[in-house]
Amino acid sequence: MKIGIDIGGSHIGIGLVDNNGSIILKNEKFIKDKTNIEKLIEEFIIENVLQMKELYDIESIGIAIPGTIAENKIVKAVNLGIENYDLAEKLEKILKLKVKLKNDAKCAALAEYKYGELAPFRNSVFLCIGTGVGGAVIYDGKLLEPKNVPGFEFSHTIIQKNGNLCNCGKRGCFETYASMKKFKEKISDEFNLNTLSGEKIREFIRANQENITLRYIINNYIEDLSIGISNIINIFEPEALCFGGSFAEYEDILLAPLKTMLLKGNLLFNKRDDIIIKHAKLKNDAGIIGATLI
Ligand SMILES: [Zn+2]
Incomplete structure (x- = not known):
């Protein structure tokens, strides 16, 4: 044990x-x-x-x-x-x-590769989207690990010049646009919900699908998320992408539009619609x- x-x-x-x-x-x-x-x-x-x-x-x-x-x-x-x-x-x-x-x-990537959704693939990327954004790459069946410093800080790649201030001290980091924390805060602030409870936020979204401001916030979030993820796909060209963290609880709300924007939009250098995009099987x-x- x-x-x-x-x-x-x-x-x-x-x-x-x-x-x-x-x-x-x-x-x-x-x-x-x-x-x-x-x-x-x-x-x-x-x-x-x-x-x-x-x-x-x-x-x-x-x-x-x-x-x-x-x-x-x-x-x-x-x-x-x-x-x-x-x-x-x-x-x-x-x-x-x-x-x-x-x-x-x-x-989490090791666990999904051994027991979960990434098991069938030799080349994959795992992204944990929660309070922040974490990432890992499995390449040719191995977890990639640079020698001297840890690396694969996808969350701190910049997607916006002079953008939001990040906890790491830089501005415009992917994480400051793509974390679930930011997503929930934005909705809670805009609609005075006074809560960051995932369950309450999901209920609110499901009950207000037609609200134009809410749709704008969700689309904007999906756009930022897609830009950051497309950068990762363009570098590693994985067979599969797997999402963990609290993002995995928003399957109908966020995963479907994300897949569409990634695979049908104009963000990928190699236009591919064969990338497998899934939620983590092992969840939290x-x-x-x-x-x-x-
Ligand atoms: Zn940062």
């Missing part, structure tokens, strides 16, 4: 995963306040791992992090406000188990399962 942990921009999930990639036990915590977030993460992990250790024989711990990892340390996780943080060393000392860290999108569990594969 291995323990997989997925630290997201707004929640932490921990799961006990067997050798077939099935989650046997799971616990989750929402992150409401990010002050002293390191302590919150450590305490939640330690408490849960100690409980699991009492019941099962644990081999190791893998943690999916929404940020940049180098030499098993968190270099920065901009959406959590964390920099230069040696989480693995702290946990190993207390838990007496090997702890490995990896970028969350890379973990991909991070936990993938963390046990690193």
Whole structure:
């Protein structure tokens, strides 16, 4: 048995995963306040791992992090406000188990490649669209990983000159237009919904399909998303694209128009309508399962 942990921009999930990639036990915590977030993460992990250790024989711990990892340390996780943080060393000392860290999108891509929608393809791209946008590339059957610095920061490629200020300090990053957080904020602000609950936002969209302002916001979002994704397709020419994160909960609202704009619009250098575009099969569990594969 291995323990997989997925630290997201707004929640932490921990799961006990067997050798077939099935989650046997799971616990989750929402992150409401990010002050002293390191302590919150450590305490939640330690408490849960100690409980699991009492019941099962644990081999190791893998943690999916929404940020940049180098030499098993968190270099920065901009959406959590964390920099230069040696989480693995702290946990190993207390838990007496090997702890490995990896970028969350890379973990989710590994899980989808081993157990999910990407399994049939040698060349694919995984995009996790949630609080931010994470990405990973499987090329010729292998997860691409640059040598010196982590890379594949699709979310911080610029799609708008002098555009929105990003958490990373640059302007116009893909993530500042394409994250689900931005999408939900825009709708909530425009219509005074006072909520960022995915369920409430989806209900509102379904009940107001004909509203012109709402349609404009959705079309604009799909346009920005398509520009960023087409840049990735034009570089890697994947056989398949797979979407994880809370984006996966908007299948009818966002995925269908995105497919149309990508495949029928004028964004692809090589006009292709054979790219497979799917939602992640493992949904929000991909991070936990993938963390046990690193
Ligand atoms: Zn950025």
